[in-house]
Amino acid sequence: EAGVAQSPRYKIIEKRQSVAFWCNPISGHATLYWYQQILGQGPKLLIQFQNNGVVDDSQLPKDRFSAERLKGVDSTLKIQPAKLEDSAVYLCASSLVEWTEQYFGPGTRLTVT
């Protein structure tokens, strides 16, 4: 079974630029999550999708972050414009059913200079 795929693995941008991350969950997993993991901390949920609908985006900084999952499969997370404090690893995870065992992708390490 293929795991959760993410790209790119690394990205370096300057502040005020925009960036997008892509995630392809495990086939058949209805629930998809985006997390932000700042160095030395545990992951923090940004947004949760159930199929192509948003379940929880209460922690998403909506003035600069956006995410979509148009066909209920893969998803993109965008930051525009980026700030220095957005430097982190962005993890995508998926689960068969909401809040059951989550499978994480390798993450995208974002550095904002």
Added chain:
Amino acid sequence: GESVGLHLPTLSVQEGDNSIINCAYSNSASDYFIWYKQESGKGPQFIIDIRSNMDKRQGQRVTVLLNKTVKHLSLQIAATQPGDSAVYFCAENQAGTALIFGKGTTLSVSS
């Protein structure tokens, strides 16, 4: 807000020893707990979970203990191996709410 924390940021053990990683949680309404292992450059990997109606659950070389009275969770790793070196996170939630991760304990295993 509510959060899950770990008692020690680092733990160093010798190969073959048993390791115990501790976690304190503050939300008494939490009913689901998970331990994750995260190796450098990788996403967290599920190790074992436990629901609040249980006190103990065993997996392969791992045991999770839940003490709801003092809101404490522990992960025991038997016969620790160098491949167990990683950062370990506990996470908790209550039904329908987001998973909340603690800060992590770095386990270093020397041979």
